[in-house]
Amino acid sequence: MFTQRHLLGIESLTPEGITEILDLADHYVKHNLKQNKHLDVLAGLTQINMFFENSTRTQASFEIAGKRLGADVMNMSMQASSIKKGETLIDTALTLNAMHPDLLVVRHPHSGAVKLLAEKVNCAVLNAGDGRHEHPTQALLDALTIRRSKGRLHRLTIAICGDIAHSRVARSNIFLLGKMENRIRLIGPKTLMPAGIEKLGVEVTDDMVEGLKDVDVVMMLRLQKERMDGGFIPSEREYYHRWGLDPAKLANAKPDAIVMHPGPMNRGVEIDGTLADDINRSVIQEQVEMGVAVRMAVMDLLVRNLRKSKAGDLDA
Ligand code: NCD
DSSP states (O other), X not given: OOOOSOBOOSTTOOHHHHHHHHHHHHHHHHHTTSSOOOOOTTTTOEEEEEESSOOSHHHHHHHHHHHHTTOEEEEEEOOGGGOOOHHHHHXXXXXXXXXXXXXXXEEESSTTHHHHHHTTOSSEEEEEEETTTBOHHHHHHHHHHHHHHHSOSSSOEEEEESOOTTOXXXXXXXXXXXXXXXXXXXXXXXXXXXXXXXXXXXXXXXOHHHHTTTOSEEEEOOOOGGGOOSOSSSOHHHHHHHHSBOHHHHTTSOTTOEEEOOSOOOBTTTBOHHHHTOTTTBOHHHHHHHHHHHHHXXXXXXXXXXXXXXXXXXXX
């Protein structure tokens, strides 16, 4: 069961909690195909989206999800220049809290910042990505995409490739796919592989040909140049040659392997543009579609938990 008050990461979820979220998301996928998408699940509630880092799809996805469920949604633009130290963040949290929001969706460049904020407010907090730490709704939407495409979410071999070191998407996926008993292979240059990552129960290699052998899922990651201070990769050309996904490298995977990417993509750097658009292999657009449904499911469940905790039947 998913009994949490906040969604701060995947690490603390149980396999049953994950399955409950995905099952409800499946229901919202169907609902989202209807012409009239409006529901009253969050009617009367206020959702504030606070993005301290740039975002296109995640912010839009949370906004659409909240609106479809009937919430009043507000986007606060938090310019990079306003990012200060912890105290400022807490001040912001207290100010917001005084406006009585019910759901707070937060993206922040510092790992742990969203948790810190959650400790100071009375509403449900959703982590929309904190530094290199976690991006739980991304891992959940990836899981839903895999489950729908492969018919199951266990005993699969999944390769996560590229800039592992800077990726909260990789961390959340390692936790989620590991909990569901999949085999995970991390592939990328040694400079972009966090030391000791094997402790999370994953296999590690810097060779795409070896790493992609017989995998069911190939998950590519963006080269996060904004989190690098130089010297991590030889050149983009060399990077593409060794770690960029193209049809020749993909031929090592299972013939029905799917290709994923959380976006935004650097075409010709981590992935071949034609392959990314190949609807027979790539599920990148499905990932975006699943994102809205997953966020609807998570917000629905968090509000149910908030109501239960107010009624005194839940202490989580
Ligand atoms: C990811 C993120 O912000 O961590 N993007 C996303 O949410 N769609 C991955 C990335 O920025 O590369």
